[in-house]
Amino acid sequence: MSGERTSADVTLATLRLLWRGEVGESSRHTGRGRPRALSVDRIVDMAVVLADADGLAALTMRSLAGELGVKAMTLYNYVPSRDALIDLMLDAVYAAMPREHASGSSWQQRLRDVADANRSMMVRHPWVAGVSTARPPLGPGQMAKYEHELTAFSDSGLGDLQIDDALTCLLAFVQANARDRAAASRAHEQDGRNDAEWWESVEPLVECFLDADMYPHAARIGAASGAARGSAFDPEHAYRFGRDRIIAGVSRLADTA
Template sequence: MTQGEGAAGVDPERLWLHPAEPRRGRKPSFSREAITEAAVALADAEGLDAVSMRRVATAVGAGVMSLYSYAPDKDTLLELMVDHVSAELPTTGPLTGDWRADLKHLAHLQRGHMLRHPWLPAALATHRTPGPNVLAFLEHALAALRPSGLDGAARLEVFAQLTAFVAGHVSHELATARATRAPERAAAEARYLAAVAHDGRHPELAEALSGPRRPTDPEATFTRFLDRLVDGLDAS
């Protein structure tokens, strides 16, 4: 699929408030939702690079040109995809009143969500037009942060910081998982770090690598990093 004008070129009013209607004539056998679902399925299975108008059209049984009234470019389709999968995130349910605990719970939900859709961290880097499902989860997160005493702008910043942390961590987690499937390279990297740590020029690194090893279980690692981030937030 060719690139559009960039995420900044997507008109959120037109996309979310006044979605394009199909041209007059015979009712199409597909919908904007069907197009989005097909694109998500492709991205989940093969990554974002696999998503093209031609392949999406084939999946919904339509001609390529007929899709453009629903998603005129890649950026628009990406916005639709992000919002579509965001419906999986909870937007209701009781909050404990302990804003740090609630924030950590939301972060764990986000991590699971991004692991189910490995293309999502990269998509969020250019995502600019929050749709209804994204807004619903944002509203829930801001409510969770209300007991912190932070003003509205600060709560938005904290949630943006949290989401960026989760996306970055998941990206690293996925890359690490891919590396473990190449044991020879992983062994070479370990030997390299051992050599660097003992060359006498990196005493801080040598001390860090010689210390007690932390659990490497992905869930435990994420929790440890998340605790450091959230527990260190200043609500003053």
């Protein structure tokens, strides 16, 4: 995964692009010499497609311009920098996420739905998991996402700071798991073996070299886990286990609130 981050330098120009016409910035420029068919939205949509296919590290303004059939410098008439482009891409992906909670669901189930929606989004767009959002993009997609996720805690009895802390913890776990899932997927693509096939090939070697007397816990528990999961690491199981443990912990916190 790349070490990209969002909103490293928030400027009025970036915020105008994120919010489009709501702060007086059109998503379509029509100045002389600029293709009318090109717009911020079209640029962002194509950038997401390219990042989904090849990863964020492979996305350059030059490669993006080539796909759009324009010169790289033309893009800077619409998006001031690649960093701003990443903000726009992330906000667009956030804006496309679901915004409804199931009627009558408990707040714990709503939290599961929030976690699942974020993980599904990162499975569709693996590059998202590699972007640090310690400084979020602050666009309409981000704000709608945050507002929706906060409403999942309705009736939990938690205080405002506890809600924000719990949500931060849950989403950080989801992002870390999504990064691990993407890494496992890349390993599969590189050597043609899935995790179960990899484990099957290395298990006999581990048994030969792992001294059970010296590492009794590692030998016993590692062997049991490998046999049960069919691999050294099962991202799907790890996700379900971690998600449910976090929500159970938040539920206990709510009981004492």
